[in-house]
Amino acid sequence: MRRRKLIASVGVSLAAAATGCLRDDGGDGFKDRAALGNGPSVELSGAADRDFEFIDEDEGRIRVLYGDGRTDETGFDDWSEGVCRHTGARELSEYLHDKLNVDSDFGVGSGTVREELFEGYDGDPDELREALGDRTHTVYVSHDTVFRRDGGRAHEPEVGYEELVEATPREIRVTAVFEDHGIERDCTYPVVVRKRAVQED
Numbered sequence: 001m002r003r004r005k006l007i008a009s010v011g012v013s014l015a016a017a018a019t020g021c022l023r024d025d026g027g028d029g030f031k032d033r034a035a036l037g038n039g040p041s042v043e044l045s046g047a048a049d050r051d052f053e054f055i056d057e058d059e060g061r062i063r064v065l066y067g068d069g070r071t072d073e074t075g076f077d078d079w080s081e082g083v084c085r086h087t088g089a090r091e092l093s094e095y096l097h098d099k100l101n102v103d104s105d106f107g108v109g110s111g112t113v114r115e116e117l118f119e120g121y122d123g124d125p126d127e128l129r130e131a132l133g134d135r136t137h138t139v140y141v142s143h144d145t146v147f148r149r150d151g152g153r154a155h156e157p158e159v160g161y162e163e164l165v166e167a168t169p170r171e172i173r174v175t176a177v178f179e180d181h182g183i184e185r186d187c188t189y190p191v192v193v194r195k196r197a198v199q200e201d
Contacts, residue, residue, distance in 0.1 A: 030145060033161065033195040035122040036131055037141070037168030044091040045175035048185070050083045052076075052178075080176070082137070084187035085110045088174035089139050092191065096141065099167055105157045106164060107142040110189075117192065131171075131190040141168050141193045148200050161195045168193050 051065040060076040093108035113136055118125040132138060143164050146155040157164075168191050176185045 030147075030197045031195075032120045032197060033122055034117055034120050034128075035165045035193050036128060037170045037191040037193055038166050039169045041171040041173065042092075042095065042169045043173045043175070044088055044095065045177065046087050046091045048080075048083050048087055048176040048178045049090075050178075051180070052079075080178075080185040081187055082110075084174050084176040084185045085137060085139060085189060087176040088172050088187065088189060091174070092139060092141075092169075092172055096164075096167060100159055100163070102159060105159050107144065108140070109142070110137055110139050112137055117194075128190075128192070135189070139172060139189045139191050141191060143193060143195045144198045145196070146198045146200055154200055161193070165193045 052062045053065065054076075055061040055063055055073060062074060062076045062079065064072045064074060064079065066072075089108050089110045096106075096108065097103065113132055118128060121128050141164060143157055143159070143161045145153060145157070148154045159167075171188060171190050173188045174186065176187070177183075178185070
């Protein structure tokens, strides 16, 4: 399996694109869409890539340690859930890029579940609501078409939206490994593929 730097692709779904913002009108006949991945569920695992120390292990209180020297005190359970979701997005990015044999053509990240997600859903929105359950966050794969200010298309992904939906697992079961502590955190998330219009700066 090829290994690549995935910083550019992980999280791009949250920022729309490194050089632009979401279009409000989606012009040029473009329609924003969303669908659950249509591929089989997969199990993914990887290093949690986050540092912390226990304040009170019995009560699950930890101090999160950031690279710039900042710290934050919180509960391990809620914090590690977010770390597990981020780990899943990172590992899913590598899985999809290898499966589709492209270097960087779409983004994978995690983010909040917003109401507009259901408005552009392909099919019955209740299907998506059922898959999400009571989750307020999930994992996204973003298929972004970049538009110039004159309305022309500046970039379209090489991989088609439907192809990406078919390749994306419907659900990922993730194990995030906190190697320094010998702890593993498991989580499960449905994966939503989004087709979006993005405006160049």
